[in-house]
Amino acid sequence: MKNEAVNPGVLYLVATPIGNLEDLTFRALRVLKEVDLVAAEDTRHSRKLFSHYGITTALTSYFAHNESVKGERILEMLRQGKSVALITDAGTPAISDPGFLLVRACRDEDLPVTAVPGASAVIAGLSVAGLPTERFAFEGFIPPKSTARRKLFKTLSAEKRTLVFYEAPHRLVACLADLMEELGDEREIAVVRELTKLHEEVFRGTASEALAHFAQGRVRGEIVLLVGPAPEEQQQETVQEALLRWRRDTDLPMRQIVKEVARQFGLPGSDVYKESLKLRDEDQA
Structure with a gap:
């Protein structure tokens, strides 16, 4: 008698609260109670959440240093x-986390994966x-060493999207x-600290203002650092250089060149036309 094919289990990626425990969704609570196993980054931390909601599902650790071993065990369970x-x-799991x-x-194995x-x-x-x-880029954790940090910031200095980082x-x-x-000094940034918690703080201002603010005392809590888009570069080319x-x-x-240059600089066509006459006079001199 042949063994019946077993339908694979589902891997659920369940988002948990970032501070306020009330931010766990109804669906997440149901899934955590119904699955056969919960793989947690830190089981000690997760037990607090489980205790709060009366979740009794078995817990196992799954973090950066045991991903390969635990990952294979989880895959076998799913199979x-x-x-x-x-x-x-x-x-949310897998976002700057295991x-x-x-x-x-x-x-790769066509095992079901779904997000909660x-x-x-x-x-x-x-x-x-x-x-x-409207447009943003998540850059993850900022390097801990100053040299690497400055290299990263220099690389991203002209970025036109809002940049989002995690920082200790x-x-x-x-x-x-x-x-x-x-x-x-004047680059616009925001520092969001202790999100959803009792002492949540959102500071927005220039880089120099932020430094002065946070240098006053010890900084605590989880931090999201955001950097505003690079300011538009000022026009370097002159009107006459553009005409040439x-x-x-x-x-x-x-006549058409004057229209194009006027559009480029946002100037009245008559002003650009006067500049074109200067060029003609120089040509005839």
Whole structure:
């Protein structure tokens, strides 16, 4: 008699609260209670959440240094039809936290993976910071060493999207000093601290203002650091240089060149036309 095929279990990526325990969703609570195993970044931390909600599901640790060993065990459980929930200490699994390798392995084997969305410090911080949100880039944790930090900030200095980072509280002041050196005193930034907790703080201002503010005392709590888009570069080319460039590089008549340069500089066509007359006079001199 042949063995019946076993339907694989599901790997659930369950978002947990980033501070306030009330931010656990109804669905997340149900999944954590129903799965066969919960793989947690730190079981000691997760037991507090479990105790608060009366969750009795078995816990196992799954963190950066045991990903390969524990990952294979979890995969075997999924192959056998058992379901597993992956959680991190706070927020969404696999986002600057363990989980990516496990998800990739599941995808490679066509094992089901589903998200149980919820809290994310990246999105929560961006939503309350007051910086542009149309386009943004998450850059993860900032390097701990000053040289690497400054290199990173220099590389991103011209970025036109809002940048989102994670930073440790004891490095924030040094980080802001390096940021100010590479991006300038007036670069707009926001520091979001202790999101959803009792002492939540959102500071928005220039890099120099932030440094002065946080240098006053010991900084505590989880931090999301956001950097506003680089300011638009000022026009370096003069109107006459632009007229000369268009005349040199195109076959357009001067009348059309004047229109194009006026559009480029946001000037009245009559003003640009006067500049074109100066060029004509110079040509005839």
